[in-house]
Amino acid sequence: MVDAMRSQRSLRAIVGSLALAAILFQATAVVVREGHAVLITRFGRPLRAATESGLHWKLPWPVDQVTMLDMRRRVYETGLTEMLTRDKKNIIARTFVVWRIGNALTFIQAIGSSSGAEAKLDGLLTNAAIGTLGGHDLSALVSTNPADLQVDSIESELLSSTAPMALQNYGVAIEEIRIERLALPTENVAAVFEQMRAERRQFAAKYQAEGDQAASKIHSEADLEAARIRAKGAEETARIRGEAAAKVAKIYADAHRTDPELYRFTRSLDSLTKLVTGNTTLILRTDSEPFSLLQSQGHK
Amino acid sequence: MRERGLPSEVRRLAEPVTRLLDGAWQRMHWWIALMAASYALSGITVVKPDEVAVILRWGRLVGEVPALQEHGAGLLFAFPRPMDEVVRVPVKHVWEVTVNTLDSEGHPWDAYGSALDPVKQGYALTGDQNIVHVAMVARYRVRDAAEWAFQGPKAERVLLTEVTAAMVRSLGEMKVDQVLADGRKKLITTVTRRAQSGLDASHSGIELSSLELTRLGPPRALAPEFDAVQSAFIGAQTKQNEAQGFAQSVIPQAQAEADAAVQNARGTAEGDLASARGEAESFLVLNREYRRNPEVVRERLYRDAVDRAIAGAAEVQWIPPPVGGSYHGFRITVNPSDEPKEITDSISEGAPSSSPPAPLPLSAVGGETDE
Numbered sequence: 001m002v003d004a005m006r007s008q009r010s011l012r013a014i015v016g017s018l019a020l021a022a023i024l025f026q027a028t029a030v031v032v033r034e035g036h037a038v039l040i041t042r043f044g045r046p047l048r049a050a051t052e053s054g055l056h057w058k059l060p061w062p063v064d065q066v067t068m069l070d071m072r073r074r075v076y077e078t079g080l081t082e083m084l085t086r087d088k089k090n091i092i093a094r095t096f097v098v099w100r101i102g103n104a105l106t107f108i109q110a111i112g113s114s115s116g117a118e119a120k121l122d123g124l125l126t127n128a129a130i131g132t133l134g135g136h137d138l139s140a141l142v143s144t145n146p147a148d149l150q151v152d153s154i155e156s157e158l159l160s161s162t163a164p165m166a167l168q169n170y171g172v173a174i175e176e177i178r179i180e181r182l183a184l185p186t187e188n189v190a191a192v193f194e195q196m197r198a199e200r201r202q203f204a205a206k207y208q209a210e211g212d213q214a215a216s217k218i219h220s221e222a223d224l225e226a227a228r229i230r231a232k233g234a235e236e237t238a239r240i241r242g243e244a245a246a247k248v249a250k251i252y253a254d255a256h257r258t259d260p261e262l263y264r265f266t267r268s269l270d271s272l273t274k275l276v277t278g279n280t281t282l283i284l285r286t287d288s289e290p291f292s293l294l295q296s297q298g299h300k
Numbered sequence: 301m302r303e304r305g306l307p308s309e310v311r312r313l314a315e316p317v318t319r320l321l322d323g324a325w326q327r328m329h330w331w332i333a334l335m336a337a338s339y340a341l342s343g344i345t346v347v348k349p350d351e352v353a354v355i356l357r358w359g360r361l362v363g364e365v366p367a368l369q370e371h372g373a374g375l376l377f378a379f380p381r382p383m384d385e386v387v388r389v390p391v392k393h394v395w396e397v398t399v400n401t402l403d404s405e406g407h408p409w410d411a412y413g414s415a416l417d418p419v420k421q422g423y424a425l426t427g428d429q430n431i432v433h434v435a436m437v438a439r440y441r442v443r444d445a446a447e448w449a450f451q452g453p454k455a456e457r458v459l460l461t462e463v464t465a466a467m468v469r470s471l472g473e474m475k476v477d478q479v480l481a482d483g484r485k486k487l488i489t490t491v492t493r494r495a496q497s498g499l500d501a502s503h504s505g506i507e508l509s510s511l512e513l514t515r516l517g518p519p520r521a522l523a524p525e526f527d528a529v530q531s532a533f534i535g536a537q538t539k540q541n542e543a544q545g546f547a548q549s550v551i552p553q554a555q556a557e558a559d560a561a562v563q564n565a566r567g568t569a570e571g572d573l574a575s576a577r578g579e580a581e582s583f584l585v586l587n588r589e590y591r592r593n594p595e596v597v598r599e600r601l602y603r604d605a606v607d608r609a610i611a612g613a614a615e616v617q618w619i620p621p622p623v624g625g626s627y628h629g630f631r632i633t634v635n636p637s638d639e640p641k642e643i644t645d646s647i648s649e650g651a652p653s654s655s656p657p658a659p660l661p662l663s664a665v666g667g668e669t670d671e
Binding site for chain 2: 011012015031032033034035036052053054055072073074075077080092096098141142143144145146149151175176178179180181182183184185186187189190192193195196197199200201203204205207208210211212214215216217218219221222223225226227229230232233234236237238240241243244245247248251252254255256258259262263265266269270272273275276277278279280281282283284285286287
């Protein structure tokens with residue numbers, strides 16, 4: 001019984017002190033989670049901002065109160081705003097910013113909530129965009145000539161014209177500004193469509209003409225090449241024939257030179273036999289060979 | 301000990317609580333011990349194979365650099381809440397985001413018209429101020445768990461805006477024909493690079509692992525014109541291919557013809573030479589024989605020729621020799637249908653027939669006179 005009483009008493013002591021410690025901890029400790037900050041106010045007056053993550057301390061309620069702030073970066077897109085470039089062209093642009101709370105106290109005092117911050121940012125960014133793009137030609141944003149494009153400098157211009165003011169006035173740190181969309185006013189789209197159509201037609205005609213030209217070039221080059229090959233062949237043929245004729249003539253000349261008289265005689269005989277064909281009528285005198293043989297036989 | 305010293309009011313107030321505790325301890329002390337033990341072990345976490353875990357101690361990240369902050373798969377020992385908080389991040393998982401901020405799909409009511417509302421229908425301008433629609437699918441995964449969880453903006457939101465901005469900028473420096481033809485790959489590379497540098501700059505902790513274009517084309521209202529260009533291009537290619545085909549057939553054909561002609565000429569030349577050599581050889585042989593026996597050879601040649609002539613002729617007519625050395629009004633009829641041919645003195649100057657190898661005393665009438 002005495003043991004039971006003693007253990008009950010020590011249990012009571014443990015539980016009681018644990019409960020007390022928990023209550024005390026809850027009332028005075030401030031756990032600042034990574035990516036967050038805590039603003040501690042004393043009787044409503046801002047005391048300090050605990051931006052370091054970890055364990056912080058405060059006096060218990062109602063003396064000190066805490067406001068938790070999400071310090072993570074956020075993305076905000078502005079609305080699509082129509083603006084005029086330096087070369088007097090209407091363009092619709094939208095930018096987006098990556099921002100976070102830069103000064104917790106200023107932020108709480110000037111804005112209070114993140115949706116309020118975005119309303120403030122929208123005005124600031126739209127004004128900056130109108131101002132900055134008004135100082136550049138459209139070709140600084142959209143061009144096929146790399147020398148014209150100045151997107152990087154436009155974006156850094158936008159950043160430098162908004163970031164210091166946003167931090168000072170609203171406690172908002174703007175880390176990045178980019179042009180997210182570029183579009184044309186609805187009434188200009190029809191003109192662009194017409195221009196695109198004309199350009200397409202021009203391209204179609206160009207391709208067609210180029211194709212025809214290239215094809216006929218290939219055709220005529222092939223014809224020319226073929227003719228050249230044939231001519232070369234003919235030249236070669238003629239050369240071979242000529243050489244052969246010269247050789248033949250030399251062979252004959254060499255042979256016939258040995259006895260020109262016999263040559264003339266055999267040539268005459270050749271001519272004779274060649275002259276007489278299957279439909280030739282020969283008229284011979286009876287005193288010529290070989291009939292004369294019979295005649296002389298008969299006379300004798 | 302301390303309770304003994306407490307004022308009686310407090311003791312009276314705490315009376316129901318102490319009674320409850322005493323009763324609970326008496327009946328369920330095992331259960332209480334078990335609950336206390338399981339609370340003490342509640343910080344031990346299982347980290348799955350596709351995850352890494354980071355520990356927040358009193359809200360602060362444990363470890364200075366990502367390598368020390370991130371714990372891989374397996375059992376992770378941590379203190380129970382509220383001291384430690386384990387945050388698990390699925391770093392190997394790949395998420396997919398459809399980016400259709402620059403696409404007009406889903407607004408068919410005036411996609412065919414000649415107007416585009418930039419608020420409702422997304423599009424981008426190319427460097428040569430043409431309008432194109434782009435739809436993309438971006439895939440990403442977490443690269444830096446701590447950055448992703450505690451510093452960066454919402455992943456999908458930042459991805460959508462960064463990819464859109466990168467696409468708008470990259471299209472703004474390219475020609476529409478380049479974009480629609482062979483520039484796709486370059487476009488994807490540029491956009492991925494730009495978007496990734498934006499994601500890094502905004503401390504998003506994510507990595508754009510792939511970007512896929514699901515649509516890239518002109519407005520539907522202009523599709524016929526773009527198609528016409530495409531078919532003109534293909535038509536031009538076809539014409540060129542046909543011409544190439546013609547060239548590839550006509551040149552070898554000409555080459556073959558030329559080769560054949562040359563070969564033919566060579567053959568003929570060889571033949572001519574061979575027959576010339578043969579004839580020359582036979583002439584020399586004949587000549588040798590002739591030198592040895594001129595009369596006989598000459599006679600034989602002459603008679604052979606006359607025999608061949610007579611044998612080859614269609615008809616042979618014999619006429620008597622002229623009386624007194626010339627013909628006077630002598631007629632022969634070769635063909636009755638023909639007009640009679642008169643042999644006049646002019647052809648009658650034949651040499652005396654006494655010497656056999658005399659010039660040939662004959663006349664030949666061509667075949668055409670027969671018909």
